[in-house]
Amino acid sequence: MRAGAVFDHKRRAGLAGLALVAVCALAACSRGADAPLPAASAAAAASAPVTASVCGQAVAYPHAPQRAVAHGINIVEMVLALGLEGRLAGYGGVRDTARLPPAMQAQLAGVPDLSSQGMNLETLLGAQADFVFSGWSYGFRAGQVTPDALAEFGIASYVLTESCIRQGPRERVSLHDTFADLLALGRIFRVEARAQALVDAQAAQLHALRQQLQSVAPRPLVFLFDSGTDVPVTAGRYAMPHAMIEAAGGRNLFGDIPSSWTRGNWEDVIARDPDWIVIVDNDRPAADGKRQFLLAQPQLAHLKAVRGRRFVLLDFAEATPGPRNVAATLRIARALHPERVPAP
Known part of the structure; x- marks a missing residue:
């Protein structure tokens, strides 16, 4: 074949x-x-061949990958969380490895960084990749690198579940999407037990949080601020922070936008008056720079979140699907509901 x-x-x-x-x-x-x-x-x-669901389609993987490439810092963290650094032929989309947890920095040492050339077929072929893990708008893009284009060269791939909204409708986004990705990677790389143990531990934490927040009221309104000055980039109802905010006992201010990472507007932020603001640190500018920007805007000065200095900072890899989502959700919940979710 x-x-x-x-x-x-x-x-x-x-x-x-x-x-x-x-x-x-x-x-x-x-x-x-x-x-x-x-x-x-x-x-x-x-x-032995296995199958995994990729954006709702069953895809077969006849062999465990031996020369994989992961693109996107959160996606790289998923691979490392499963102890698969020895199967990486390279990685991309990580601007600064210092942003990884220390243990993961050590895991990634010695793995080639392919980011300088971007994610393109020539680079992947040069790395002799046999598998690529990324997501739509993370590394896969129509007309550039796509699963179909990779298949033409005999390269298998897996698509981040959250990003499937870019290719077709979805009912909702959930923290269980990340669990599904981890379990799928476990099957594909034939490390099912390792993946299951990781997912079970995080699912138990999520279940405990759900019990702590049972019937919680009120549910604070949360504005997710990723970037932007004239127009804020935020999370719609199909982006992972939407699921995280809901699981933390809050409401996403822009949860009515039927998109994932998207543009909102300052008029709605002002009119809806969020109780909390979650700031995503993606180095453009640094997180404190974003906080200072919010504090310096006269039109935002009356907001409850700004007046009370109610900010939660998330690393970019925490706000995008990855192994740190549950821990970040717990941190948001402790801020929103300290009486229910005390600090450890």
Whole structure:
């Protein structure tokens, strides 16, 4: 079978069937979930085809990636959170590795940084990539690098779930989207147990938070400020911060915009008068620069959030889908509802 055939839509049904057979065999119902596989069985499992849902479509992955490329700092963090640095042929979209958690900085040391050339087919082919993980508007762009374009060269890919809104309608965004991405990566790289353990731990934290905030009222209004002076860039109802704000017991001021990362307007910010402002630190300018900008605007001086200096700072990788979403959500919840969610 040619390398790109796995992405041929006419063959997906057959490959999906093979994947289901493989999953059934791997489950080996008589074997305990934590029991180690014999060496021969482990090798077979690594080479058995699996499927994952990519923007609502079943995609087959016949082999575990060995030379992967991740583009986008939050996306790189997902790969590192699963301990897959040894499978990276390169990464992109990380302007400053110092913004990564210290442990991840060490993991990424020695992995080639492909950012200087941008995300393009020539760079990916030069890196001999066999798999690319990114998202629409993170690295994938129509007419440039797309999953279909990669498939022409036999390169597999996975698309960040949150970004699928750029290609078709979605009902909502959820923190469980990140869990789904982590579990899908676990299947694709054949490290399911590792991914499941990470997701279980974070899901437990999210469940505990839900219990703490049960029937909470009132739910403070939160303005997400990403960037912009004349027009604020913010989070609509399909961006991850919308799900984070809701899970933290708040309401997204621009949750009525049916988009993900989008443009809002200062008129609505002023009229709706947010209780809190979440500032995304993406170095343009630094987070404190954004806070100082907000404090210096006469037309914003009357806002409850500005008068009370009620700001929560999030790193860019915390505000975009990644392994730090739940911890960041807890931090927002502690600010909004300190009586319910005390500091650790």
